[in-house]
Amino acid sequence: MSAASARRVLVTGAASGLGAALVAAFRERGDEVLATDRVEADGIDLVLDITSDADWEAAVAAVERRWGGLDVLVNNAGVAGGGRIDRTTIEEWRRITEVNLFGVVRGVTAFTPMLKAQGSGHVVNVASLAGLVHPAGMGSYNATKAAVVAFTETVGHELAGFGVRASAVCPSYFRTNLMASMEGSDTALGEIVKGLVERSPITAEQVAAAVLAGIDAGDDVIVPDEPARQAFALKWADRAAYDQVMRAQAAKLEEAGRE
Known part of the structure; x- marks a missing residue:
């Protein structure tokens, strides 16, 4: 499919942040978008709780009725x-x-029969730089995002024979309201991550633009910002230096937790 072709797109978590920026970017280029979120809100076309099998079944039915494919x-x-x-x-x-993790798995599982039957499509799973680079204090988040990267690669291999591509998106910290969903017992970690998000010069709109460019290019892994690319490159180019940076960060986190 050429970059100029209008596409039929479903986006989850579309009420704000990167989801809203992606919806706007797709629509600006002429694509038709079904914007979904777990709660009703302005600009949301369909309520979809990604942890609900029934909601995913309803989303597939809605896409079938609206477009006949995705x-x-x-x-x-x-x-x-x-x-x-x-x-x-x-x-x-x-x-x-x-x-x-399971929200992504449910979505891909729900739509795979449709994508296989039509012989085309593109699955885009938003992971994180945390799926490639694993800072201290973020074990659970790192694990889920690394799993999303691995799962996406597997999806790409399984569905390639059916004309379906799969891409994992791995941004670093960017300004978004994701921190509103932050929960956890480790308050020191929460404060550090909140500061990194708030100080980031990168906007959701910039990440969305890079994601669309990566989709058009057919990239399997989309690393949409320079800080993310530099961090990932360091891990591969100089593992000792990477480990030193990560362990220094771990020490700072431990110190902050004692204050």
């Missing part, structure tokens, strides 16, 4: 979380895994 499925919805190993409860692990 060109791009964007699994964007997710929550923030994390915490040091001894400060994170199993319930916190369950919550973040249910949303960030």
Whole structure:
């Protein structure tokens, strides 16, 4: 499909942040978008709780009625979380895994029969730089996002024979309201991450533009911002330096947690 072709797109978590920016970017280029979120809000076409199998079944039915098929499925919805190993409860692990991993799995599973039957499509799963680079204090978040990257690669391999592509999106910190979903026992980690988000010069609109460019290019892994690209490059180019940076960050987090 050429970059100029209008596409039929479903976006989850579309009420705000990157989801809203993606909806606006797709529509600006002439695509038709079904904007979904777990609650009713301005600009939302369909209520879709990504942890609900019934909601995903309803979303597939809505797409079938509206368009008869789907060109791009964007699994964007997710929550923030994390915490040091001894400060994170199993319930916190369950919550973040249910949303960030199983929400994506449910979406892909629900739409795979349609994509296979039509012989085309593109699955776009929003992960995080945390899926490629694993900072201290974010074990649960890192694990879910790394799983999304691995799952997306698997989807791409399985569905390639049916004309379907799959891309994982891995941005670093950018200005968004994701921190509103941050829950966890490790308050020191929450304050640090909140500061990184608030100080980031990168906007959701910039990330959305890079995501669309990556989709058009057919990139399997879309790393949409320069800080993310630099961090990932350091890990591969100089593992010792990368480990030193990550362990220094871990020490700072431990110190902040004692204050």
